[in-house]
Amino acid sequence: MIIDGKLLSAKLKAQMAEQVVALKEQYGRVPSLAVILVGENPASQSYVRGKIKACAECGFESILTTMPESVSEQELLAEIAKLNADERVDGVLVQLPLPRHINEEKVIDAIALEKDVDGFHPDNVANLWLGKPCIKPCTPKGVMRMIEECGFDVAGCNAVVVGRSNIVGKPMAKLLLDANATVTIAHSRTKNLAEVTSKADILIAAVGRARMITAEMVKEGAIVIDVGVNRDAETGKLCGDVDFEGVRDKAAHITPVPGGVGPMTITMLMQNTIECFLNRQNK
Numbered sequence: 001m002i003i004d005g006k007l008l009s010a011k012l013k014a015q016m017a018e019q020v021v022a023l024k025e026q027y028g029r030v031p032s033l034a035v036i037l038v039g040e041n042p043a044s045q046s047y048v049r050g051k052i053k054a055c056a057e058c059g060f061e062s063i064l065t066t067m068p069e070s071v072s073e074q075e076l077l078a079e080i081a082k083l084n085a086d087e088r089v090d091g092v093l094v095q096l097p098l099p100r101h102i103n104e105e106k107v108i109d110a111i112a113l114e115k116d117v118d119g120f121h122p123d124n125v126a127n128l129w130l131g132k133p134c135i136k137p138c139t140p141k142g143v144m145r146m147i148e149e150c151g152f153d154v155a156g157c158n159a160v161v162v163g164r165s166n167i168v169g170k171p172m173a174k175l176l177l178d179a180n181a182t183v184t185i186a187h188s189r190t191k192n193l194a195e196v197t198s199k200a201d202i203l204i205a206a207v208g209r210a211r212m213i214t215a216e217m218v219k220e221g222a223i224v225i226d227v228g229v230n231r232d233a234e235t236g237k238l239c240g241d242v243d244f245e246g247v248r249d250k251a252a253h254i255t256p257v258p259g260g261v262g263p264m265t266i267t268m269l270m271q272n273t274i275e276c277f278l279n280r281q282n283k
């Protein structure tokens, strides 16, 4: 079974569009997301286009601020401060990665906690790990939603996350733990990776290496979620961290790339924007 992230996203966005009509009735305005894009990284430009398009589909307002690669850290921080102070803005997102001369940590710290739709702010991360109410990072949140779609009982199962980034691997492990999975985080230094992954009832690949998860690394009947977005060195086409053709017959459920986790990440960003909107309205 292929988990169609594009289809599920379309369904969830349609639901949000309806919800937004009701929010407008109740609060007199719609949720609003501000996105800052620095430089001209083609992948980042494409992600940001997707985010702005999703806002329109959900009936949100969006504000796109583009800044040149040469922008100073101070100018970027000033723009964030302006959006933090803007009462009409519910979410502030700075597309990553940033140019090398800008301190990413400082930039993330500068986003108002109540507008941190990415869930990257250190206070948000602390709340996540402490089990307090928080905004959950979009990609792991989308993965959990896709697992839910499989109708699989996560409690007590073996979940293996390959990758330990702050954006995906670490929060992914926490969300699986919160769902009562027995969680293993594997990474580039893991010994006998295949032995670890082949015990996974749920296998999450988030390493950024094209097709590194092959059929012999996967347990028969597993749920395989591919967070990877890589370019095939030969064809130039997008491909995941999972060898999709090799693994698809062994897995019970698998996500494609593209059309799997990617659209869900954006859809969860829309959900987080509504969450920030409601938190701000009801504070």
Ligand code: GUN
Binding pocket: 093, 094, 095, 096, 097, 118, 138, 139, 167
């Ligand atoms: N770059 C890659 N993924 C993300 C994300 O989820 N949010 C932001 N802001 N930048 C990213």
